[in-house]
Amino acid sequence: MKKTLLMIGALLAxxxxxxxxxxxxxxxWGDCGGAxxxxxxxxSCTTNTLTGAIMVASAxxxxxxxQLNGEESEFAMxxxxxxxxxxWNLQSGGCRGTTAVSVSFDFTGGPFTCxxxxxxxxxxxxxYDAGFGAPNRARLRTIGAIAGSTSxxxxxxxxxxxxxxxxxxxxxxxxxxxTDGMCIVFKSLKLTQPLGVGDFVITTPAVRQYVTFQAGGTxxxxxxxxxxxQNKTWxxxxxxxx
Numbered sequence: 001m002k003k004t005l006l007m008i009g010a011l012l013a014x015x016x017x018x019x020x021x022x023x024x025x026x027x028x029w030g031d032c033g034g035a036x037x038x039x040x041x042x043x044s045c046t047t048n049t050l051t052g053a054i055m056v057a058s059a060x061x062x063x064x065x066x067q068l069n070g071e072e073s074e075f076a077m078x079x080x081x082x083x084x085x086x087x088w089n090l091q092s093g094g095c096r097g098t099t100a101v102s103v104s105f106d107f108t109g110g111p112f113t114c115x116x117x118x119x120x121x122x123x124x125x126x127x128y129d130a131g132f133g134a135p136n137r138a139r140l141r142t143i144g145a146i147a148g149s150t151s152x153x154x155x156x157x158x159x160x161x162x163x164x165x166x167x168x169x170x171x172x173x174x175x176x177x178x179t180d181g182m183c184i185v186f187k188s189l190k191l192t193q194p195l196g197v198g199d200f201v202i203t204t205p206a207v208r209q210y211v212t213f214q215a216g217g218t219x220x221x222x223x224x225x226x227x228x229x230q231n232k233t234w235x236x237x238x239x240x241x242x
Contacts, residue, residue, distance in 0.1 A: 023062035023154075024206025027186040032058035032114040032156055034207030041213050043166065045178035050166030053213075057142075058114050059189050060156050060206045067197050068117055068152050070124075070145030071159050072190040076137065078183055080216070083135035085177020087169065090128045090138070095175035100165045101128065105144045107158045114156040122146045126162070140184075149194060156206070159189065164213070182213040 028037020030052065043050050057073060079088060086095035105122035124144030132139035142160055168175045186209040189202045 022204060023200065023202040024060045024204055025186050025189055025202055025209040026058045026060075026156065026206045027184070027209050027211050028056055028058075029211055030054060030056065031111045032056050032158055036111070036113045039208065039211055040215070041211065043169070043178065043214065045169050048166045048169050048171065048174075050164060050169070053164040053166075055162045055164075055184065055211055056111070056158065057160050057162070057186055057189070058156050058158050059191075059202050061152060061154050061191060062200050062202065064152065064154050065191065065193060065200075066151045067149040067193040068191060069149040069194060070122075070192040071143070072192070073142045073160070074187045075140040076133075076185045076187050077140060078134070078138075079136045079177075080181040081136055081177070084130050084138060085180045086175035087177035087180065088138065088182065089130050089175070091130045094130060096168050098128070100167050101126075101140075102163050102165070103142050103144075103160055104163070105160050107161075114158050115152060116158050117150050117152045118144075118146055118158075119150075124160075145192075179214055181215045183210060183216045184213065185210045 026033050026037070028034070028039070029041045031037040037056060041053055043053070077088075079085065089095040090098065090101045092098055103124070103126040105118050105124060106120050107116040107118070108120040122144045123146075124142060126140060126142045129139040131137065140162070142162075144160055169178045187203065191200045191202070193199060
C-alpha cells in the first residue's frame with residue numbers, strides 16, 4: 001500500500017508539473033499581446049524602404065521564474081505560392097540574404113506594454129532555413145541569453161523582435177516575389193534557467209501566435225495551416241552560434 005501511495009503521489013506531481021508548464025505565446029506586428037499589436041502587415045513593394053515590419057515575440061510564462069537566463073525559439077513560415085520567392089530567400093547567399101531580416105532582444109527604447117526581462121543586456125542570433133519541410137516553407141530560429149540570470153513574474157513578457165527590411169524590393173537588382181503572401185507561426189519558445197533549476201517549453205497560443213504579411217499564406221491566410229511536420233533538436237540551433 002505504501003509503495004502504491006508513493007507511486008500515485010509521484011504521478012500526481014508529474015501531472016501537476018506538466019499542467020503548470022503551459023503558458024502562452026503571442027506574436028504581433030508592433031507590440032505584444034492581441035490588443036496592442038496588429039495581425040496583418042502589407043507593403044506596396046514600390047520602394048526599398050519597409051517601415052514598421054517588426055514582429056514582436058512575447059509570451060506568458062507558465063509561472064514566475066527566479067533564474068531566467070535565455071530563450072530559444074522556432075517559427076514556421078509558408079507562402080501562398082508553390083515555392084519561396086527570391087524575396088523570401090533570407091538565408092546566407094539568398095537573393096536578399098541575411099541583411100534583409102534581423103533579430104533584437106533590446107526593448108529599452110520601447111514598446112513598454114509588457115515586461116522586459118533583459119533590460120538591454122541580452123545577446124544572441126537567428127538562423128533561417130529556406131525550403132524547410134516544403135518548397136514554399138521556411139524555418140526561422142532564434143537564440144538569446146544574458147550573463148547571469150534574472151527573475152520574471154508570470155505576466156506577459158517581451159523576449160525578442162524580428163524586423164523585416166525592404167532591401168531589393170524594386171529597381172535594379174531587385175528580388176522577385178515581394179507581393180507573395182506569407183504566414184508566420186510562432187511555434188515554440190524555450191525559456192531556460194541554470195542547469196538543475198528547470199526549463200519551460202511553451203507551444204500554445206495566449207491570444208494569437210501568428211501574423212500575416214501581404215494577406216498571408218495558403219488557405220485564404222489561415223496561418224495555423226503553415227505548421228510544418230518536421231522538428232529538429234534544440235542542440236542543432238545552439239550549434240549555429242558556438
